[in-house]
Amino acid sequence: MIKGYARVSSKDQNLARQIKALNEAGCEKIYTDKQSGKNFERESYQQMISELESGDLVVIMSIDRLGRNYDEIMNEWRRITKEIGADVKVLDMPLLDTTVGRTGTLTDTFIADLVLQILSYVANLEREHIRERQAEGIAIAKAQGKYKGKQKKAYDRELFESTRKRCDSGEITKTEFARIMGVSRRNLYNMLAEVD
Numbered sequence: 001m002i003k004g005y006a007r008v009s010s011k012d013q014n015l016a017r018q019i020k021a022l023n024e025a026g027c028e029k030i031y032t033d034k035q036s037g038k039n040f041e042r043e044s045y046q047q048m049i050s051e052l053e054s055g056d057l058v059v060i061m062s063i064d065r066l067g068r069n070y071d072e073i074m075n076e077w078r079r080i081t082k083e084i085g086a087d088v089k090v091l092d093m094p095l096l097d098t099t100v101g102r103t104g105t106l107t108d109t110f111i112a113d114l115v116l117q118i119l120s121y122v123a124n125l126e127r128e129h130i131r132e133r134q135a136e137g138i139a140i141a142k143a144q145g146k147y148k149g150k151q152k153k154a155y156d157r158e159l160f161e162s163t164r165k166r167c168d169s170g171e172i173t174k175t176e177f178a179r180i181m182g183v184s185r186r187n188l189y190n191m192l193a194e195v196d
Contacts, residue, residue: 001028002025002026003031004023004059005044005058007032008033009036021091022061027059031044036068037064037066037069038067049084052080055086056084056087057089058080058089059091062091063096068124069124070121073124074117081098159180159181160195163181
C-alpha cells in the first residue's frame with residue numbers, strides 16, 4: 001500500500017500543497033500532523049508507523065517533513081526500511097527512493113544513504129537556526145518591553161477535576177485525559193504539576 005505523510009509545524013499552516021503532491025504520487029492513504037518536527041511523538045505519524053507493513057511505500061514531500069532532528073530521522077529511516085521492511089520515497093529528492101535502491105547497485109544504495117545523511121543534517125541545522133532566530137526575537141521584544149511570554153491557556157477547572165478522578169481511578173488513560181482537556185500530554189503534565 002502507498003501511504004503518504006504530510007506535516008506542517010503549526011495549526012495555522014496549510015497542508016494542501018503537500019497533500020496534492022502525495023495524491024499525485026498515488027498515495028492510497030495520507031497521514032497528516034500539524035506539529036513541530038523536533039521529534040516523532042506525533043499522533044498521525046505514530047498511527048502510520050503502527051499500520052505500516054512490509055512491502056508498503058511511505059511517500060513524503062521532503063525530508064524535513066519527516067522531521068528536523070538528525071539522529072531521529074536516521075533512526076526512523078532505518079526503522080521503516082530495515083525493521084518494518086517498507087520503502088520510502090522523498091518526492092523532491094529522487095535519490096531518496098529506496099524502491100530504486102532495492103534493484104540498484106551497491107553504489108546507488110551508498111549514494112542514497114549519503115544524501116539522506118546530508119539532508120537530515122540540513123533539516124536539523126535549520127531547526128537550530130529557527131530556535132536561534134526565535135531567541136533573538138524574544139530578546140529584542142524583552143528589551144523593548146513588548147514580550148509577555150507564552151500565555152497560559154485557560155481551562156475548565158471543574159472538567160479538569162472530574163476527568164482527573166476518572167484517570168486516577170483507571171477509567172481513562174492520560175492520553176484520553178489530555179484529549180478531553182484539549183491539550184498535549186506534555187501540557188497535561190504541566191497542568192497536573194501546577195495543581196499539585
